[in-house]
Amino acid sequence: MDSRQDRIGIRATRSRRGRAIAGVLALLTLGACGSLHKPPPTDPDDLADYKAANDPYEPFNRKMYNVQMWAYHVALRPVAKAWVWAVPKPVRHSISNINETWREPAVFFSDVGAGKPRRAGDSFMRFTINMSAGVAGFFDVASLVGYKQHETDPGMTMGTWGVPSGPYLFIPFVGPSNIRDGAGYAIGQALTPINYVPRGYGLLTFNWAYNILGTVDGFANSVDQIDHLEQDSLDPYSYVRSAWQQNRQSQIDAMQNDHRATTPDWYN
């Protein structure tokens, strides 16, 4: 399994689902009023676990997780398997590359917002090179000339500003998130040019194809990992939650600790 492709694929999948967030947040608000909210336990040990998980809406989130996994088993997994079987690897890589390149503007603005000019410069160069020499993003030429892909999104940027994450959320077809990153995700969608382009019938068709292929490709790259996760965990939901929260914080920490000079390495 190609971890880079995996990351690209999943993020591409996520990038299709921005509009779902507002609805889910609204549902969450309703959920908060009812039995979908888990009240803090009184036992000190239980309370410590409760705070560490940062998941007061766990009953609701588990329902959402179950929805996601139901869809995964009945539809997404079979389609993803067929996709891998039918589509040659170079084509799948190119689709991942397109998704990655077309998200670079959002990465760029997130880097700028975080005050990381070197990262922003890398994003800018990646977009410029891949959209030209990479034939509109089909080929990741930028990586070959030293501009490796990195991920930054508005949620991470807000994290570097010290904005608290808010409670954990699991959003179907988006995956693990929290209030801050959910909002950041919506901002990221607004910063993605492809979302503004399609207007005519032809472009709309293209946009649908782009979204559907990106979604299928994202799941296709993750099927084995999801299967292993389900097989090896006693409670996959909590395993995902723990790993995602740690991973997310480590991404924010890594960005904060990225103090590279603005000039390229060869110049120093």
Next chain:
Amino acid sequence: MLKALSRRALFGALAATLTFGAGVAHANPATDFVNSFGGQLVSIVNSSKPLGEKKREVLPLLQSNVDIQGIARYCLGRYWRTATPAQQQKYLQLFDQVLVNTITDQIGNYQGVSFRVTGSTPTPDGERVNALIDRPGQPEVNMQLVIGGTPAKVVDMYGEGASLRMNQRGDYSSYLSRHGGDVGALNTALEHQLSNHH
């Protein structure tokens, strides 16, 4: 993301790390330990013996170089105190198998991997050794092993910024809290997991 979440991937990276250890950037006892451990593993993995035999040889090596009992107790958290001695003993035996199974499963999947230690940093739990793993035709994997205790052993491992033992603890504690804190139920679930292992 889910790549990052896969325990198997993390263990696999560990296996690859330990198996193909080579150069050391700045040698210290922790990096020396990782290279020594890796050297022993690589001699087993590179042999022409069948996989089953390799697994049997790897088992004692892991038991002597990975703090399995410490990781197991950490993963059980506060439920360790409420478990009966018999449950504790059973749990330790099962955890041992779970860990070893997951690691040894990866041996066959990481042929041709190279590895280099890029440095280490001290942490409260021990020296955190950073390693980059190269797999043919695939991107580098960055992971860290935490080496601590006396004698030195692997006490934790990180992949994609996530602590494996912390993930495991979350998994077990969530399961236990949903089953009345019954460690016996956890043991039964682990037995079931092992019996379904393939």
